[in-house]
Amino acid sequence: MSTQLTQTDKSVLVDIDRQHLIHPQHHPSEYDDPQIWVEGKGIYITNYEGNTYIDGLSGMWNVYVGHGRKELADAATKQLQRLAFATAYAGSSNLPAIELAETLKELIYPNIEAFYFTLGGSDATDTSIRTARFYWKAKRKPEKLKIIASKLGYHGSSVGSASATGVDEFSEGFGPRLPNFVHIESANPYRFKTTRTDVNPGVAAADLLEEAILREGADTIAAFIIEPVQGGGGGIIVPPADYFQRIREITTKYNILLISDEVITGFGRTGKWFALEHWGVQPDIVQFAKGITSGYFPLGGIGISGEIKNVLDSVDSPHRWWHGYTYSAHPVGTAVALANIRILKEEHLVERSALLGKKLLERLQVLNENKYVGEIRGLGLLLAIELVADKVTKESFPVSAGIGTQVRQQLLRRGLCTRVLGEIVCLAPPLTATEEEIDKIADIVIASINTVLSK
Numbered sequence: 467m468s469t470q471l472t473q474t475d476k477s478v479l480v481d482i483d484r485q486h487l488i489h490p491q492h493h494p495s496e497y498d499d500p501q502i503w504v505e506g507k508g509i510y511i512t513n514y515e516g517n518t519y520i521d522g523l524s525g526m527w528n529v530y531v532g533h534g535r536k537e538l539a540d541a542a543t544k545q546l547q548r549l550a551f552a553t554a555y556a557g558s559s560n561l562p563a564i565e566l567a568e569t570l571k572e573l574i575y576p577n578i579e580a581f582y583f584t585l586g587g588s589d590a591t592d593t594s595i596r597t598a599r600f601y602w603k604a605k606r607k608p609e610k611l612k613i614i615a616s617k618l619g620y621h622g623s624s625v626g627s628a629s630a631t632g633v634d635e636f637s638e639g640f641g642p643r644l645p646n647f648v649h650i651e652s653a654n655p656y657r658f659k660t661t662r663t664d665v666n667p668g669v670a671a672a673d674l675l676e677e678a679i680l681r682e683g684a685d686t687i688a689a690f691i692i693e694p695v696q697g698g699g700g701g702i703i704v705p706p707a708d709y710f711q712r713i714r715e716i717t718t719k720y721n722i723l724l725i726s727d728e729v730i731t732g733f734g735r736t737g738k739w740f741a742l743e744h745w746g747v748q749p750d751i752v753q754f755a756k757g758i759t760s761g762y763f764p765l766g767g768i769g770i771s772g773e774i775k776n777v778l779d780s781v782d783s784p785h786r787w788w789h790g791y792t793y794s795a796h797p798v799g800t801a802v803a804l805a806n807i808r809i810l811k812e813e814h815l816v817e818r819s820a821l822l823g824k825k826l827l828e829r830l831q832v833l834n835e836n837k838y839v840g841e842i843r844g845l846g847l848l849l850a851i852e853l854v855a856d857k858v859t860k861e862s863f864p865v866s867a868g869i870g871t872q873v874r875q876q877l878l879r880r881g882l883c884t885r886v887l888g889e890i891v892c893l894a895p896p897l898t899a900t901e902e903e904i905d906k907i908a909d910i911v912i913a914s915i916n917t918v919l920s921k
């Protein structure tokens with residue numbers, strides 16, 4: 467294939483794509499006229515036809531510092547030229563990985579002491595699960611194997627992480643989930659129903675974890691894994707204010723590790739460096755990816771508490787933590803992460819995320835006048851608008867109405883590209899957006915929803 471294809475050749479590209487490329491969540495029906503992205507600058511992204519859009523989801527929730535950052539290209543180039551790869555397996559290390567571990571120690575929850583780097587979020591989930599089980603086995607509790615997760619959680623697409631994922635679509639076509647995964651109802655303030663009147667809904671939702679623990683037996687459970695704000699599966703669900711404190715109480719009481727999946731929420735997306743800070747809670751394991759490099763190089767990882775680190779260090783050599791990826795602590799990925807974190811700090815992007823998120827949430831409130839807008843929610847620059855057929859019953863539109871698709875088309879016509887999960891419009895623009903750009907996003911979203919669903 468020639469690399470000199472001209473505009474008129476898009477159909478040729480699409481043909482080749484259809485024949486030879488498999489995509490995440492693949493389906494050929496999406497390839498009648500797909501977007502072929504070619505370049506980006508700031509919050510904007512441009513397709514093969516030369517049309518430019520606001521990147522309303524920061525790529526795939528990850529391009530925090532915006533597109534086209536020379537500092538990140540330079541950091542990658544410099545490291546590629548100096549040392550593109552060296553193993554980080556036991557007995558070896560590299561300079562950017564050491565510096566990144568030291569940098570993260572200063573940014574993350576105070577109880578988190580040590581880090582293992584992966585390539586993304588799915589393998590970070592697998593690593594968390596394996597580490598939690600290893601920890602209990604090393605503590606002579608090998609029967610603590612089960613992982614409890616949320617029905618609306620998304621944790622990745624490897625066999626392990628898809629088993630933790632609560633959204634059924636990710637397992638249905640592939641045979642059952644692995645054994646030892648248990649799912650509980652999500653703390654979705656908009657839809658959670660409880661008959662309890664003695665406690666707030668946040669506590670009632672958290673108590674479902676205690677119920678599951680008592681049902682399954684605490685001595686069979688290794689960990690509870692949860693996203694602080696449920697993103698890809700839930701459609702940006704911000705839990706009630708008292709949810710996570712109660713979750714921490716329950717996990718501590720029953721000796722169950724708390725794994726915070728911060729693949730979307732880490733590194734400032736919600737207006738704090740890590741999202742459980744909003745509720746004054748520390749996890750035992752925290753996992754991250756996406757925003758650590760703003761997507762300029764694949765990198766993820768987990769951070770573990772001092773207590774877990776001590777156990778990992780205490781086993782004898784033949785019984786060590788037999789876990790490892792060739793590309794763990796990749797020198798280029800870790801160098802890019804360091805440059806990316808420098809930008810996040812120097813440009814005060816975590817604080818900006820809080821400020822701009824608040825502004826965008828306020829601007830969107832006018833949509834409450836639309837009788838099909840069920841809920842407008844968000845934390846930092848992670849927001850969603852849930853559209854419903856009936857505001858009183860909260861009934862969703864039938865899939866056949868194609869409301870989500872129509873809204874997405876209207877957004878595109880007005881110059882905003884983002885993800886619409888069913889009828890939930892998700893927004894997570896780069897943290898580098900200006901106030902004017904945030905206003906523009908609000909204008910486009912309001913006009914698009916009001917066009918498809920007249921008030």
Ligand SMILES: Cc1ncc(COP(=O)(O)O)c(C=O)c1O
Binds near residue numbers: 591623697698728729
């Ligand atoms: C919360 C969460 N965990 C894990 C993953 C999986 O990450 P990856 O796609 O990098 O494997 C994602 C991806 O969107 C995610 O949102």
